[in-house]
Amino acid sequence: MxxxxxxxxxxxxxxxxxxxxxxxxxxxxxxxxxxxxxxxxxxxxxxxxxxxxxxxxxxxxxxxxxxxxxxxxxRVKPGRGRKQVLDPEADKEKVRQAVEKERQRLKQAKLILEQDLGKQFSLKTLKRFLKKVAADTKG
Structure with missing residues (x-):
């Protein structure tokens, strides 16, 4: 020892x-x-x-x-952990347009966004992003 x-x-x-x-x-x-x-x-x-x-x-x-x-x-330094797939600043407008276009079919909006943004993500990620953006605009 x-x-x-x-x-x-x-x-x-x-x-x-x-x-x-x-x-x-x-x-x-x-x-x-x-x-x-x-x-x-x-x-x-x-x-x-x-x-x-x-x-x-x-x-x-x-x-x-x-x-x-x-x-x-x-203190844990900033920049640790997994980076966001969808950026609230850069992707917000494209997400809004895709969701407006396919309001009743979120899976379809996700496919459109994956093509437009060149990023792969889950439906759950898109829903979380929409919740976060909605919460940010309320407060």
């Missing part, structure tokens, strides 16, 4: 991490704050990984980011 890596925190850092853990907007950020707090207590990476249900390598990666960038390094 190797040496346990302990993160030394001053009172200000500990307070900021505790606040991030309690009130952070994203679940991932709160979890990462908790990770650093647990490691500062002298716990092993394997134990922290077991508590948070993540891999030991992930625990150590987040620790590296915290040590390099501070608390801001614990």
């Amino acid at each position: 190797g040496k346990i890596r302990v993160v030394e925190l001053n009172e200000k850092e500990r307070k900021a991490l505790a606040e991030g853990f309690r009130t952070g907007k994203s679940h991932a950020f709160r979890k990462n704050c908790q990770l650093v707090l647990l490691k500062s207590e002298g716990r092993a990476s394997k134990e922290v990984g077991g508590i948070l249900q993540i891999n030991v390598v992930t625990v150590n990666s987040w620790l590296d980011r915290y040590e390099a960038e501070g608390i801001e390094g614990l």
Whole structure:
């Protein structure tokens, strides 16, 4: 068994991490704050990984980011995850026209859009897009 890596925190850092853990907007950020707090207590990476249900390598990666960038390094950076198939800005008008043309046959509108936009997507994706656009125009 190797040496346990302990993160030394001053009172200000500990307070900021505790606040991030309690009130952070994203679940991932709160979890990462908790990770650093647990490691500062002298716990092993394997134990922290077991508590948070993540891999030991992930625990150590987040620790590296915290040590390099501070608390801001614990936030998930924009651009992660799957990109949208239909862009609300660029595709909104074409979607509106296709749905107006085939108001009663959404499957047909989907086929028209796939040809026009050169993109493949499911009927469910089109319905989700329509809901999102409708919600954006109401609010």
